[in-house]
Amino acid sequence: MRYSFILEGLFLLPTALAAAVPVDDIDPAMMDREIARLNGELEGRVDQPESPWINDNCFSPENVEEHKKDESCPKKNELKQGSQGDWYCPIKIGNNCESYCEQNLSWTFGKEQPFDNASCRAGSDCSLSITQSVTITETTSFNFGISHSAFSLGASFSFSDSKSTANGISHSKPDDLKDNCGYWTFVPYMVTSCGRSAKADIHKNIINKWCANRVDGDMCVTRAYKTKSGTAGGKAIFVATDCDSNKPLPFCKQDEVFLKAGVARDEQVHLDYKASWWDGDQSKGPTGTAKYQCELGNWPMQ
Numbered sequence: 146m147r148y149s150f151i152l153e154g155l156f157l158l159p160t161a162l163a164a165a166v167p168v169d170d171i172d173p174a175m176m177d178r179e180i181a182r183l184n185g186e187l188e189g190r191v192d193q194p195e196s197p198w199i200n201d202n203c204f205s206p207e208n209v210e211e212h213k214k215d216e217s218c219p220k221k222n223e224l225k226q227g228s229q230g231d232w233y234c235p236i237k238i239g240n241n242c243e244s245y246c247e248q249n250l251s252w253t254f255g256k257e258q259p260f261d262n263a264s265c266r267a268g269s270d271c272s273l274s275i276t277q278s279v280t281i282t283e284t285t286s287f288n289f290g291i292s293h294s295a296f297s298l299g300a301s302f303s304f305s306d307s308k309s310t311a312n313g314i315s316h317s318k319p320d321d322l323k324d325n326c327g328y329w330t331f332v333p334y335m336v337t338s339c340g341r342s343a344k345a346d347i348h349k350n351i352i353n354k355w356c357a358n359r360v361d362g363d364m365c366v367t368r369a370y371k372t373k374s375g376t377a378g379g380k381a382i383f384v385a386t387d388c389d390s391n392k393p394l395p396f397c398k399q400d401e402v403f404l405k406a407g408v409a410r411d412e413q414v415h416l417d418y419k420a421s422w423w424d425g426d427q428s429k430g431p432t433g434t435a436k437y438q439c440e441l442g443n444w445p446m447q
Contacts, residue, residue: 199302199336199370206252206334206370206378214249214339222246222299224341233361234299234343242347242356243291245299245364247340254379254408255335255369258282263329265318267388273316273329273381281333281369281377290344296366300338304366316381322398326388332402333379334370339363384409396421396431397439417445 199205203218224232224246234246258279265271297303316329345359370378382400386393393411396404396418403409404418419425421435421444431439438444 201373204250204301204336206336209250209252211253212251214251216249218247218250218301220247221301224248232341234341236343236345236356236359238347238354238356240295240298241292242345242359243295243343245291245296245340245342247300247338249339250301250336251339252334252336252370254402254405255333257330257332257384257403257408257410259328259330260381265327265329265383267324267326269318270323271318271327271329271383273383277329279331281331290360290362291342295344296338296342299340300366302336302338302368302371304368316383318383322383322385325385325394325398326391327383327385329381330384330403331377331379331381332408333377335367336370337365337367339365395439395442395444397436397444420445 200218204215209215209217222234222244225235226232234244236242236244258281260273260277260279263271263273263277293304318327340363341361342364343359343361345356348355348357372378380402382402384393384400384403385398393399393403393409393414396414399414399418404415406412406415409415418431419427421431421439423429423432435444438446
């Protein structure tokens with residue numbers, strides 16, 4: 146005996162009616178699908194991410210200023226305004242009572258990842274080859290209350306724990322650093338999605354399911370940027386080092402990307418560079434004295 150015709154007249158709170166329906170005659174899987182169909186919730190389930198990665202036609206580190214919060218990408222899930230004027234991210238039983246509404250994207254440079262077998266001796270040309278590669282390993286955990294798939298359904302990129310690989314491109318050692326030791330390293334682009342999340346408990350009886358006890362919150366997730374080919378995107382740079390200690394040379398010998406906060410494996414690299422700024426203001430750059438002492442190899446000054 147089938148009861149699917151009865152469902153057309155049921156709504157979201159059929160608790161009283163549920164007791165009168167013979168349980169043995171109902172296929173639970175069929176019932177779930179039918180309820181979801183009536184509620185219009187079969188589209189866009191959380192286990193079906195729409196795309197493998199980001200749409201670089203709306204966002205790319207190559208065309209968006211670093212740290213800028215960009216809103217160019219179309220929103221997969223739109224915030225809705227409540228009766229009290231507050232904004233919330235809608236949830237549906239078909240999406241397991243969890244959702245993510247992205248509001249903006251931004252990017253910055255991540256931690257350097259040295260290329261394998263890419264150390265350089267003083268006086269050598271030491272070019273970087275396209276055959277050399279580096280593996281980008283991300284250790285950030287995902288503990289925001291919603292699932293990876295719920296985030297991916299509402300974000301401009303899909304969350305993945307998989308490692309990504311960056312290939313080198315043909316680069317020659319900078320002419321002014323020919324007499325220096327050093328190594329080639331890769332600095333990945335890190336993309337951050339920020340938005341509003343929502344999650345609720347799933348309540349159900351033999352007829353219906355519904356979301357209850359929702360919790361809302363703001364969240365940001367950062368992952369390494371991937372190109373269309375699936376490789377990590379970023380910059381390959383040469384890091385000049387002391388031939389005896391292998392420590393990075395002062396700021397005047399380094400690529401500006403390497404000097405950014407959070408890029409070098411040794412944070413002291415950025416702190417020493419920061420100490421060279423006029424009035425501690427990065428926009429003013431290093432003082433004349435700092436530049437002079439750096440060229441002498443006496444920075445930071447003892």
